Amino acid sequence: MMTDTNTYTSSSTSREGWFKRTESWLDERGKGAWIAAMVVGFIFFWPVGLALLGYMIWSKRMFSKSSRGCSRSTFRSTMDIHRPTGNAAFDAYKADTLKRLEEEQGNFETFLERLREAKDKSEFDAFMDERANRKDDKPSA
Structure with missing residues (x-):
C-alpha cells in the first residue's frame, strides 16, 4: 500500500x-x-x-x-538586508560592509568577554587577599 x-x-x-x-x-x-x-x-x-x-x-x-x-x-527586516538589489556594485559594497560589521561585532564581543574575565580575576584576587589578611590578623589561641 x-x-x-x-x-x-x-x-x-x-x-x-x-x-x-x-x-x-x-x-x-x-x-x-x-x-x-x-x-x-x-x-x-x-x-x-x-x-x-x-x-x-x-x-x-x-x-x-x-x-x-x-x-x-x-x-523579516534582517532577511531583507541580504536580498540582492540588482545593482552589482552596491550589492558588493553592502556585502563587504555587512562582513566588516559582523567581524567588528565578533571582535567587540571578544573584547567584552576578556573585560569580564579580567574583572572577575581582579575581584577574585581582591577576595583572596582580603581572606589572607583576615587569617593573618587573627591571633593564635
Whole structure:
C-alpha cells in the first residue's frame, strides 16, 4: 500500500500557514492581543489558555519591551538586508560592509568577554587577599 506524501505535505503546510497567519495577526496588534487571546483561551478551554501562556513565555512575547510586533518583524527586516538589489556594485559594497560589521561585532564581543574575565580575576584576587589578611590578623589561641 502506497501513501501519498503530497497530501501530508499540503495539510501540514496549510496548518503551518494558519498558525503563522494567526501569529502575525496577533503580533501586529501587540502584546494586548496575545494576552486577550490567552484570557479567552482560559475562559473557554483552560488548556488552550495554558498553551498560549507557555508559548508566550517560550517565544519571549510575554516579557518583550516593545508593545507591537515581536521578533517576527525584526527577523523579516534582517532577511531583507541580504536580498540582492540588482545593482552589482552596491550589492558588493553592502556585502563587504555587512562582513566588516559582523567581524567588528565578533571582535567587540571578544573584547567584552576578556573585560569580564579580567574583572572577575581582579575581584577574585581582591577576595583572596582580603581572606589572607583576615587569617593573618587573627591571633593564635
